[in-house]
Amino acid sequence: MAILHGNNALNIESTNPRRAGLTLALCFCAAITEGIDLQSMGIAAAGIAAEFHLSKELGTVLAASPLGLFFGAFLGGRVADSWGRRNALIASIVAFGLFQLATPWAPGLTGLVAIRFLCGVGLGGAFPNLIALTAEASGGRNNILNVVITTAGMPLGGALAALIAFAGGATGDWRVIFYVGGIAPLALAPIMAMLLPESTLFQQARATAHAKLGVLRALFDRARVRQTLLLWMAFFCSALMLHLLLNWMPSLMVAKGFTKPQAFLIQLVFNLCSAVGSIGVAWIMQIRPNRILLLLCYTGLAIALFIISALGHDLVLAAVTTGILGTCLIGAQFTLYGLTPAYYETMARGTGTGAAVAASRLGSVVGPLLAGQLLTAGATATQVLQSLLPITGVAALAALVLMFLPRPTEL
Numbered sequence: 001m002a003i004l005h006g007n008n009a010l011n012i013e014s015t016n017p018r019r020a021g022l023t024l025a026l027c028f029c030a031a032i033t034e035g036i037d038l039q040s041m042g043i044a045a046a047g048i049a050a051e052f053h054l055s056k057e058l059g060t061v062l063a064a065s066p067l068g069l070f071f072g073a074f075l076g077g078r079v080a081d082s083w084g085r086r087n088a089l090i091a092s093i094v095a096f097g098l099f100q101l102a103t104p105w106a107p108g109l110t111g112l113v114a115i116r117f118l119c120g121v122g123l124g125g126a127f128p129n130l131i132a133l134t135a136e137a138s139g140g141r142n143n144i145l146n147v148v149i150t151t152a153g154m155p156l157g158g159a160l161a162a163l164i165a166f167a168g169g170a171t172g173d174w175r176v177i178f179y180v181g182g183i184a185p186l187a188l189a190p191i192m193a194m195l196l197p198e199s200t201l202f203q204q205a206r207a208t209a210h211a212k213l214g215v216l217r218a219l220f221d222r223a224r225v226r227q228t229l230l231l232w233m234a235f236f237c238s239a240l241m242l243h244l245l246l247n248w249m250p251s252l253m254v255a256k257g258f259t260k261p262q263a264f265l266i267q268l269v270f271n272l273c274s275a276v277g278s279i280g281v282a283w284i285m286q287i288r289p290n291r292i293l294l295l296l297c298y299t300g301l302a303i304a305l306f307i308i309s310a311l312g313h314d315l316v317l318a319a320v321t322t323g324i325l326g327t328c329l330i331g332a333q334f335t336l337y338g339l340t341p342a343y344y345e346t347m348a349r350g351t352g353t354g355a356a357v358a359a360s361r362l363g364s365v366v367g368p369l370l371a372g373q374l375l376t377a378g379a380t381a382t383q384v385l386q387s388l389l390p391i392t393g394v395a396a397l398a399a400l401v402l403m404f405l406p407r408p409t410e411l
Contacts, residue, residue, distance in 0.1 A: 019137075023137040023199075024134060024146060027089075027134050027137075028149065028152075029188055032153040033093070033181070033185040034154055035154035036157040038154065038158065039157070040100070040178055041065060041247060042246050042267075043161055043164075043250065045062065045251065056372075056376055059369055059373065059376070061112055063369045066364035066368065067120060067361075068117040068120020068122075068124060071124065072120060073125065073355075073358040074354050076354055077351050077357065079125070080132060084198050086198040089126055089130065090189055093122070094186065095125070096120075097183070097189065099116075099119035099182075100182035101179065101183070102115050102119075104178050134147045135349070136349070145282050147338040151334050152330075153275075155271040155275040155326070156275040158267075159275065161177055162264050162267040165177065166261060224344070227402060230402040231359070231402065235336060235359045235363065236359050236360060237391050239359075240363035240366050240367040241388050241395075242333065244371045244388070245270070247367070249270065249322075251263075252381040252385065253266050253267075256313070257313045266315075266319055266322050269322055270323065270326040274326035274331075275330075277330065278333075281297060281327075285335050294332055295396065295400060298328070300327070300328035302392045305325060308325060309385035340353050370387070
């Protein structure tokens with residue numbers, strides 16, 4: 001049996017609700033740990049720069065983890081189609097937990113860059129498997145909403161990281177965020193090894209498949225080539241903006257005249273509103289997919305970017321505007337995450353989802369580097385934020401064209 005969304009059909013497995021609920025809960029917890037780790041470098045940037053005597057090199061350090069995310073996302077998705085989503089996810093969680101703990105003990109700049117790169121590989125490998133497991137947990141029912149609820153754990157984890165930094169104040173130890181970010185996934189991994197079930201859809205598909213699909217066919221089959229390229233474009237631009245803000249928002253807010261605790265508070269609001277707002281957007285998209293909603297998200301993002309770049313030292317206005325910015329940006333991106341698995345058949349879903357996430361990770365490399373280059377060249381915080389406006393337009397165009405295209409049927 002299949003549930004149809006337009007021209008798309010996603011097979012439904014006979015799912016035990018408790019089994020599906022356990023999968024969603026564990027994947028949500030894993031997303032929280034990933035969110036803590038993704039936010040950690042942005043929070044600790046000033047402390048790391050002082051500890052390792054960095055100036056221009058800080059942009060390279062901040063870009064190392066996103067670069068690892070790019071390779072990890074593609075490899076993690078591809079491995080998942082061979083090993084299974086469960087095993088690939090647990091291995092990825094252990095990897096990024098270990099390298100988070102290793103970060104404060106880096107012997108120097110080269111070691112720090114290498115550790116952050118390897119941490120990014122682990123983080124990148126986890127995310128496509130979270131998406132695939134969640135999308136398949138209920139056999140296709142509520143797949144958009146389930147994926148977004150799970151991935152909303154990432155900004156929630158980011159909010160926890162910002163809360164830790166806010167509690168530490170201006171003199172807090174930057175190492176604490178890496179200790180928390182390393183211990184949490186390592187504690188979660190054995191629980192997942194005992195309790196997390198493998199996707200039944202994947203097990204059924206592997207049992208009946210004659211051969212695993214090649215990468216080119218999985219991604220660029222005639223029925224999927226346009227969708228694949230548009231997904232990559234939308235994810236690249238959205239991730240560029242997101243990771244620039246995740247890594248540089250506190251520094252940009254300090255440059256605009258806010259104190260460090262105020263900047264961390266603004267970041268906390270950004271992450272909390274991202275988590276709550278993305279679920280609201282996904283709920284609407286699940287009930288009634290609507291191109292106008294994505295247009296509204298990107299329009300709201302552009303307006304919020306303009307306001308946040310132009311405002312003065314009004315903390316309340318900055319927090320409210322940043323909350324709208326986070327809701328619109330994460331709402332649009334996470335809705336795309338929820339849509340992506342339906343464009344690929346089961347035995348190619350890890351590869352397809354991983355490749356889409358890898359495209360976003362490439363954007364996450366460019367984002368921090370772009371901000372670093374602009375600031376080094378003398379750009380103000382306002383100019384850096386305004387540079388994201390044309391990128392917003394490109395992401396909106398790709399996402400809207402994608403929504404007009406039919407989603408391929410399950411093969």
